[in-house]
Amino acid sequence: MSETISPIGFSASEDWTVEDFYRFFHQLNILYNRLYVLEKIKNKGQSRNLKNAFYGSLSSVSESHRLIIKSIEVHSPGDFNLLGVDKIIQQLRDLWKDISYQNRLTKQRVTEQNRHDKQMHQLKEVAAMQKLLQNQIKLMHQLGYKEDEIAQGVKALADPLEQLVELANSRKISLKEVKGKN
Incomplete structure (x- = not known):
């Protein structure tokens, strides 16, 4: 197997629970x-019990090929609490209500487009998962595994894959661009 180590990066937003953080890295590591x-x-060109192997x-x-953490930065959304003159604070509240109202109108206009985009994104996710699994099924066939072993192998790959997709969506995790990589 190639000794080349390549980077992969993810960006995330919103608050994370310890469980979400653990689950993301655990499922990524399993996959x-x-x-x-x-x-x-x-x-190696050798066939072995796929379930036990997975x-x-x-x-x-090997330790030199395990997933390694290069860096982690954890930031949560900000929370600001201020004190000020009541009349001024009330004006700021009113201003914020107006801004929020305008934002709601804008959001309503885009909701329909977002719904369509979300459906298209979900279809693309399913296609990407199917592509990865299809490639692995083809490889397992080439390696001579039986259908029941392949079914177990697909389940072993699909479980962490589905959890990663769920986390990617719920925690807005995206792949970061890596310089010099496509």
Whole structure:
């Protein structure tokens, strides 16, 4: 297997719970390890029990090939509390209400477009997941696995994949551009 290590980055927004943070990295690690194991089996040209290989994937990944944290920055949305002269504060409240009302009108105009965009995004997510799984199914066929083993392998890959997609959407995680990579 290639010794080249490449970067991948994600951007996230909104508040995170410790559980969300753990779940994202845990599921990402599981998926990474299982994809690594399948690639390793392919490169060795040896067939082995796929279920055992996937569920023992962490121990199958050498330390130098494990997913490594390069950096983490955690920021939560801000919370500002101010004190001021009542009449001025009331004017600011009124101003903010007006701004909020205008924002609501703008949001209503875009809601329909957003709904359509969301549906298209969901279709693209499903297509991307299917593409990854289809490539892995093809590889498992090429490696000579039986249909029941392939079904177990697909489930082992699909579970963390689905959780990562759910987290990507609920926590607005996006892939960061990496200089020199497409």
